Amino acid sequence: MTIIISLSISSYVLINPELSAMQLNSLYQLAAKFFESAFQYGSLLLVAFLLMFALSKKGAITIKLTAKDEYPFFTWIMMLFAAGMGASIMFWSPIEWAYYLNEPPFGLENFSREHFAFARTYSNFHWGLTGWAIFCLPALAFAISLNKKPDSKLTFSGIFFHQTHSNLLRLFGWLLDLIFILSIISGAGIAIGLSFPLIAQIFSSVLSIEATPWFEGAILLLCLAIFTTSVALGLNKGIKRLSQVNIFLIVNLLLFVLFFGPTQQIFHYSLESLGILVTYFIRMSTYTGDSFVQNWTVFYWAWWMALAPFVGAFIVNISNGKTLRQLIFGTIFMGAIGCMLHFMILGNYSFILYENNILDIPQLIDDGQSNQAIIQILETLPGGNLPLILYGIVMIIFLCTTYDSCVYVLASSSMKSMSHSPDVFIRIIFALILVIQPALFLVVDGLEVTKNILLLCSIPLLGIFLAMMIYSVKHASADE
Template sequence: MRQRQIDWPTFIGAFLLLLAVTLPLILFPEEGKEIVGKANTFMTTNFGVLYLAMGLIVFAFLLYVAFSKNGHVKLGDEGQKPEFNSFSWAAMLFAAGIGSSILYWSVIEWVYYYQGPPFGLAGESTEAIQWATAYGIFHWGPIAWSIYTLPALPIAYFFYVRKRPVLKVSEAIRPVLGGLIDGPLGKIIDILFIFGLLGGAGTTLALGTPMIAQGVTYLTGWPVTLWLQAVIMLVCTAIFAVSSYSGLRRGIKLLSDINLWLALFILAFILVFGPTRFILETTFNSLGILLDNFFKMATWVEPFGDIGEFTQTGFPEAWTVFYWAWWLVYAPFVGLFVARISRGRTIREMIFGTMIYGTLGCVLFFGIMGNYGLHLQLTGQFDAMSHINEFGAPATIIAIISQLPFPGLMVGAFTILAIIFLATTFDSSSFILASVAQKEVENEPLRWNRLFWAFTLSIMPLALMFLGGLDTLQTASIVGGFPLIFIMFLLAWSFMRASNHDINASDNYESPTIYIKRGKKKKKKRSPLEVLKDQNPDPPDD
């Protein structure tokens, strides 16, 4: 009976697509890398404007929804309280949406902006410092979390309001595409989502595993080898497999809570024992730069590059467009997960909660960790720029953390946090992948299904890591995720169409009862028989 719950075409199709992309990269790594690299360059160069426009449109759309009547719709029944308290809810959505990548980039992203700043500025100049402290917060800020939040709207609406026990991207656009979703088109949409998530997960592994290995090397003296990284990856797999197997409440929630408390401890330690005044002032200044130049940063595409005296820097394509494409690949997964954990909240609470909690967390990481590294560079205590050019980013990250008081303790805590961050992202991923591969999900997907995707998430990247093709899989997933731009607009259209219909069609007896948070409950819909009795209060004469 349980086997009938599996959506086998989606399950098998996604796995075969992953094999179809992975095996050629294993057999022909150099040729595959070249082809995927050219495809990525073509996409980011020719469609960069489309990605940036998508980011701004999604951001504006969510603000509109939050303040409209649609934003007051409650995800659940009248009087139902949120399934998770705000702390655990924020911890789960942040851990799922960010993962260990935030530890990687928050510490050293400023180095790349300082050396190669935007807007044609001179590298390592005073102006470059200003932008280096602000651009990381921009890339991981409101637009990123808006892209994450949009898919959550229709998915949560159909799951909790219309009571459809299906957690699929295809199901969320049924009001627009109708019965086409039940055919090959719906399967293709879900398969592309799973493939994009698997490749995006490979990106997280590609960044997190070498960084964790450097931390282990600092603590133990063991050399960084592929085998050490493989053991680390398997340990992380075991952690998130157990967490995913335990379920949403006992596993993922607990791990996310631990993750957030440890992160807050490390951030507080750096703030207190590091250059406190410099960190606070620089972060505050960065927020001012961001607010003053938000639309400039969100729309800059170098239209005059290589024309006349202008020189093409490639900054928008290498950073902003790439980030928007990366967020887009992860968006359906994060949206599905946020939708699943948001029962009892209103649409407005889900939108602002995700955008504010997510952005605030990234501001803390970039503001505290990033500006601590920048302070070391400017004061001459540690030359992060030379170190990264000579030894690479993972070694530089651990070297920066080791400049703190009690270096052994802090590097150990940082390494453990990276492992937990990696695990929380992957257990959330396996949970959602298993949900998409099932026809219906009443409470949680089947355990064996969760475990299958937990190991699939690591086995394929593990094989590619030994062959040096992990970055290629990441790039391939981003290229393959290009159609998600159009799916995002379908998701927005679907949500508005369904929610407006249910809110306005109050006399339609077939519509579900909508509960809107306005200080008092909305008047319940009445059946056609009740309406008829009101129109004819006296019974007809015989």
């Protein structure tokens, strides 16, 4: 069924790309205006709910999974961060602030000091506590479900309709799993839509080779080879090792930028952004009726929500032996800190380049040269091509860990019980499907298409997330 759904979405876009893109964009604008309050207030409510849940007696419940390994805390953090973020953060962290210069929030004067400060701060808001709370809720619901029903499927129907004998409920469960699959496809499409072209351009620049379709195809095959090998090796030998290598590389990359860049200014802007974030967090979380919110904040909450089913399912897969309190605090706070460090270092470094008239990043963005902007930012660092090469390698591994996790969850959802690991052949089939699917979207400028599909797929998740909150409170027993 997953194969049919995937091919159907591809066919719909490819048959008439211009018409489908126009229709999807119109639907996005309508949906963003109508549901902005639900996304904003609902996400804030979710943060409060999870923190209260973790601090309650229910937070002490231990996650007990059948035939699953227990991972040390730091290995666990590395795996969940690598799966949750992927290469997308490497695209957005150096340049996201520049996108916000055309739409100042809160009616701020355009290009004022306050506007620049909020542009830098909003990146930390969009990639911080709220986003990781959205990731955390499905993980919490899956963990509680598996504690109660160890043989249930790792899908929405596995939570709500395990072993039902009602045909009507089975149909409803099938619809929930359809939403589960569509959200994974749309979230995965955005990831590769942002990442793959940048990876190709980075290595094109390093090798001084024109980024022809043949070159891009070779880069895609390289990613596919790493990706499929890791998927075949499974969690311990594949995703775990890739995550450990990549966290080592990204820490060194961030330290390199921090200490070889304008360190004092980076620290200054980072502290300023944190201060604004703490002061204005509630206002930013309840701000509605503005195109900035509809085009950015709603998009980001929808993106996190679309990715949440597979990220949450993956997180619970690696959380055997952890308490629900550890699951919540580890996911929300460690995930948010990891993301915010990227924006504080890479984002503030690039802003300083702009502020000192070294590189006009907003103009490159306006000219549609986002990837070139990132490359030129990295070229200002010492070390020749070393920062570019390291950046490209980190992106490839991030892309692979995200897709590995995605494939593992999709393959697991095809199993009748969580106690069985998905077959290697099934994992490889899903790996091929999820690489081909977004690659087809790239042919028709799929970034905007997948962005629009993503929001539309996320709307039903609003109700499902509310149901998971109710389920978690009702079925988590402090006596476990």
